[in-house]
Amino acid sequence: MADVTFDELSAGELPAEAHPTATGISNEKLSMWVFLASDCLLFGGMISTYLVYKNRPGEIEGLAGSDLKVSELFDIPFTSMTSFILLMSSLTMVLSVNAIVRKDVARMRLWLVATSILGGLFLGGQVYEFTEFVNHGLGFTTNVASSAFFGLTGLHGVHVAAGVIMLLVTTGLSFRRRIHPEAVEVVGLYWHFVDIVWVLIFTVVYLIP
Amino acid sequence: MAITEEQRPLELTTGDVAVTQPHPMGVFARPRTSTGWRSWVSTVDHKKIGIMYGVASFVFFLIGGLEALLIRAQLAVPGSDLLSADLYNQLFTMHGVTMVFLVVMPLAAAFANYLIPLQIGARDVAMPRMNALSLWVWLAGAIFFNTSWLLGGGADGGWFNYAPNAGVSFSPGHGIDFYAVGLIIMGIGSTVSAINLTVTVLNMRAPGMTLMKMPVFTWMAFITQVLLVFALPVITVALLLLTFDRLFDASFFDATKGGDPIMWEHLFWIFGHPEVYIMILPAFGIVSEVIPTFARKPIFGYPFMVGSGIAIGFMGWGVWAHHMFASGMGQMSVLAFSLSTMFIAVPTGVKILNWLATLYGGRLRFTTAMLFACGLVGMFTIGGLSGVSHAFAPGDQQQTDTYYIIAHFHYVLFGGAMLGLFAGMYFWWPKIFGHRLGERAGKWHFWLMLVGFNMTFGPMHILGVQGMMRRTWTYTENQGFAVWNLVSTIGAFILAVSILVFIANVALSWRKHRRNPVDVGPDPWDARGIEWMIPSPTPEHNFDETPVIEEFDEFWHRKYGHDERGRAVRIAKTEDIVQKGDATNVHLPSPSYFPLLMALGLPLIGYGLIFNLWWAVPGGVLFVAGVFGWVMEPSTAPEDDLGLGPATPSTDGSEGAAAELPEGEGGDAADASEGEAEQTEAEQTEEAPVG
Numbered sequence: 041m042a043d044v045t046f047d048e049l050s051a052g053e054l055p056a057e058a059h060p061t062a063t064g065i066s067n068e069k070l071s072m073w074v075f076l077a078s079d080c081l082l083f084g085g086m087i088s089t090y091l092v093y094k095n096r097p098g099e100i101e102g103l104a105g106s107d108l109k110v111s112e113l114f115d116i117p118f119t120s121m122t123s124f125i126l127l128m129s130s131l132t133m134v135l136s137v138n139a140i141v142r143k144d145v146a147r148m149r150l151w152l153v154a155t156s157i158l159g160g161l162f163l164g165g166q167v168y169e170f171t172e173f174v175n176h177g178l179g180f181t182t183n184v185a186s187s188a189f190f191g192l193t194g195l196h197g198v199h200v201a202a203g204v205i206m207l208l209v210t211t212g213l214s215f216r217r218r219i220h221p222e223a224v225e226v227v228g229l230y231w232h233f234v235d236i237v238w239v240l241i242f243t244v245v246y247l248i249p
Numbered sequence: 250m251a252i253t254e255e256q257r258p259l260e261l262t263t264g265d266v267a268v269t270q271p272h273p274m275g276v277f278a279r280p281r282t283s284t285g286w287r288s289w290v291s292t293v294d295h296k297k298i299g300i301m302y303g304v305a306s307f308v309f310f311l312i313g314g315l316e317a318l319l320i321r322a323q324l325a326v327p328g329s330d331l332l333s334a335d336l337y338n339q340l341f342t343m344h345g346v347t348m349v350f351l352v353v354m355p356l357a358a359a360f361a362n363y364l365i366p367l368q369i370g371a372r373d374v375a376m377p378r379m380n381a382l383s384l385w386v387w388l389a390g391a392i393f394f395n396t397s398w399l400l401g402g403g404a405d406g407g408w409f410n411y412a413p414n415a416g417v418s419f420s421p422g423h424g425i426d427f428y429a430v431g432l433i434i435m436g437i438g439s440t441v442s443a444i445n446l447t448v449t450v451l452n453m454r455a456p457g458m459t460l461m462k463m464p465v466f467t468w469m470a471f472i473t474q475v476l477l478v479f480a481l482p483v484i485t486v487a488l489l490l491l492t493f494d495r496l497f498d499a500s501f502f503d504a505t506k507g508g509d510p511i512m513w514e515h516l517f518w519i520f521g522h523p524e525v526y527i528m529i530l531p532a533f534g535i536v537s538e539v540i541p542t543f544a545r546k547p548i549f550g551y552p553f554m555v556g557s558g559i560a561i562g563f564m565g566w567g568v569w570a571h572h573m574f575a576s577g578m579g580q581m582s583v584l585a586f587s588l589s590t591m592f593i594a595v596p597t598g599v600k601i602l603n604w605l606a607t608l609y610g611g612r613l614r615f616t617t618a619m620l621f622a623c624g625l626v627g628m629f630t631i632g633g634l635s636g637v638s639h640a641f642a643p644g645d646q647q648q649t650d651t652y653y654i655i656a657h658f659h660y661v662l663f664g665g666a667m668l669g670l671f672a673g674m675y676f677w678w679p680k681i682f683g684h685r686l687g688e689r690a691g692k693w694h695f696w697l698m699l700v701g702f703n704m705t706f707g708p709m710h711i712l713g714v715q716g717m718m719r720r721t722w723t724y725t726e727n728q729g730f731a732v733w734n735l736v737s738t739i740g741a742f743i744l745a746v747s748i749l750v751f752i753a754n755v756a757l758s759w760r761k762h763r764r765n766p767v768d769v770g771p772d773p774w775d776a777r778g779i780e781w782m783i784p785s786p787t788p789e790h791n792f793d794e795t796p797v798i799e800e801f802d803e804f805w806h807r808k809y810g811h812d813e814r815g816r817a818v819r820i821a822k823t824e825d826i827v828q829k830g831d832a833t834n835v836h837l838p839s840p841s842y843f844p845l846l847m848a849l850g851l852p853l854i855g856y857g858l859i860f861n862l863w864w865a866v867p868g869g870v871l872f873v874a875g876v877f878g879w880v881m882e883p884s885t886a887p888e889d890d891l892g893l894g895p896a897t898p899s900t901d902g903s904e905g906a907a908a909e910l911p912e913g914e915g916g917d918a919a920d921a922s923e924g925e926a927e928q929t930e931a932e933q934t935e936e937a938p939v940g
Binding site for chain 1: 375376379440443444445447448451452453454458478479480481482483485486487489490493497498499500501503505506507508509512516880
């Protein structure tokens with residue numbers, strides 16, 4: 041049995057378009073999946089922290105700091121709207137991946153920009169919400185629950201912001217280079233993950249009393 | 250990552266170079282040399298990165314060892330005031346953090362980086378530049394963490410840094426800030442590395458190398474990487490909360506404001522217990538390679554060896570609270586974690602029995618590597634047994650935070666992990682550097698280390714049962730701790746001597762090899778794995794041809810068959826089946842400065858967080874510039890398609906005297922015309938499929 045050269049390996053045994061990896065998934069895509077798995081635990085830790093601390097102010101006697109709970113200030117209709125906007129951005133993300141798979145670069149740019157605008161709107165909503173909370177006297181250091189709330193939603197906001205930057209950079213690069221469809225798909229994986237995490241955060245933090 | 254791809258036609262295999270564009274960003278010339286210091290700071294070669302991990306972590310090993318010697322010197326006699334209590338607190342904290350995060354983990358990463366691609370028959374790791382990034386980020390974080398000594402003193406809360414000691418009120422200096430931010434930075438590096446190596450093992454295996462034909466070291470290192478992927482974010486959360494508490498006035502762990510100190514304990518140990526296996530599994534893997542080689546038998550019960558590793562990987566997540574039996578978390582939790590802790594001893598016991606069964610009836614050769622491997626089996630068993638004794642919660646209530654615990658985890662981490670890692674050094678040294686370490690000095694090293702180790706940590710069992718608490722700055726004469734503490738201190742200095750023997754061994758064998766080079770050949774130990782099929786030291790492109798794997802222990806099966814009585818008989822000469830290392834036209838990923846640039850930004854951000862946020866600005870700019878430079882730079886420079894000539898049998902793997910400087914860097918930086926098409930990593934997967 042003879043060993044094979046790398047050229048033979050890539051030229052002979054595999055279809056031209058396939059990624060010659062042991063799993064059939066490209067390294068980049070698999071890395072993104074593994075990273076997202078890791079990120080789950082990051083959000084898991086922050087969500088657990090919030091759940092442990094959310095009722096502390098007001099329930100424990102003699103605590104230093106304010107008793108104001110973040111749940112008393114929630115504006116559910118407003119946050120539902122921004123959540124809906126974020127979820128819709130997943131749809132536009134799918135459309136942009138679909139466009140580049142069909143080699144339609146113009147459409148891909150359109151949907152990428154649309155996705156980043158929706159993501160930006162969500163971020164704007166978060167900034168507005170945070171400002172309202174601070175105006176009502178609930179800041180990051182007001183009490184342990186508010187720290188946990190701002191820590192968790194802030195971490196998610198940072199993820200969305202990083203995603204928006206990735207979307208815009210991808211759009212910008214598409215004017216100079218040929219974009220590999222899988223690159224858009226990998227960015228899309230990240231974007232959908234950030235959306236799904238928001239569904240979880242919105243349910244656990246905002247909807248469950 | 251995979252953003253764009255090249256627009257011009259591929260001109261790969263022909264070797265014709267159509268367009269060379271050495272200045273993709275107009276800032277750096279593309280590094281092209283393969284010798285000299287530039288080749289090391291810009292390398293993306295998993296072998297050089299592995300060596301750098303090893304060298305850096307050995308330097309930290311010496312620093313951490315010095316800290317340990319100071320601790321032991323302070324405790325040598327009762328009533329000593331050699332060190333102040335404050336300095337003593339800093340020393341044991343820095344010693345612990347250094348040995349865990351700056352020595353054992355990166356030293357295991359050194360082996361994983363160097364060996365995984367070789368053992369699975371790959372050209373390199375899945376994402377070579379990411380690999381460089383993880384090295385530099387880890388190193389930047391490690392140096393950042395140690396600069397705390399110069400900037401107001403080290404962390405002083407113990408390595409697991411419980412609240413409220415970790416709060417500003419009890420530790421007003423900056424030491425714990427350096428702990429939190431430094432570990433976050435190192436965690437970023439380790440996460441990148443873990444993702445990269447996970448994908449490498451899943452994706453880059455040679456044809457025929459199914460999961461159940463992978464060498465045991467690769468398996469154990471793979472499980473380690475998966476554990477890291479899931480464990481690191483948990484401690485990152487804990488450290489972020491701690492950073493918020495200390496630097497931004499939050500109160501996550503401040504009980505007066507509703508914070509919960511136990512929350513830190515849970516988050517820390519959910520990371521911390523998998524971490525224990527992260528540290529020991531690579532050493533288990535190394536020993537599982539060394540013992541079969543020197544017993545001339547295949548590893549006994551390979552599926553059980555792998556399965557018990559996987560079982561440890563899973564069960565390691567369900568035992569964390571046994572570190573917290575004394576925290577008052579309730580009967581049911583204590584009972585559950587007590588039980589699960591006893592159960593996790595089972596897969597570990599399976600491993601020990603398998604090693605013994607591999608040794609049984611083998612034709613044993615007690616080389617230094619084999620001695621260290623057997624040392625692990627013995628010492629780890631002692632540590633494992635004292636570990637099971639902590640699983641009994643009532644007993645643990647007495648033992649917790651005493652020197653008995655110190656004795657236990659030094660038996661598993663020094664007697665286990667470090668002896669295993671030394672076994673790996675002696676075993677793979679010829680593969681990495683092209684010459685063996687001295688066997689005579691090696692045996693001195695082993696026996697001195699074994700005696701010193703047992704003298705240092707053995708008496709701690711007794712001290713612990715007598716009631717000496719860990720982190721005790723000093724003790725009085727009438728407490729009855731004096732004798733065993735003195736023995737322990739003498740042992741620690743014997744241990745230090747054994748390390749000096751090791752350093753002398755490295756230096757002398759290197760000098761001897763330089764004066765009188767002896768070719769050790771590809772396979773100096775008559776070993777079993779495919780990493781021994783290629784010349785020593787490993788050529789830059791690893792394999793001339795990708796091996797096609799048919800069996801576990803593929804190389805052994807190519808060398809030996811069986812006669813009718815089942816005995817091994819040689820069927821091929823080693824010289825005939827090893828590769829020559831003379832392949833040309835090999836496509837390798839090109840070096841890059843951008844991983845280093847990105848990594849340099851992170852400690853600046855760290856200093857900014859601690860001292861003055863303005864300092865974070867240049868750090869952030871460096872980091873972002875590194876990211877964009879990276880994305881815009883083709884992962885493989887066009888001129889590198891030519892590949893390598895025959896690998897010259899250089900004297901060793903380190904930078905030689907003849908540094909070949911690259912031609913004028915940055916001289917014509919302006920010609921990086923913007924529309925020029927460039928390649929990125931997306932392409933790399935398609936061109937260099939297995940490598």
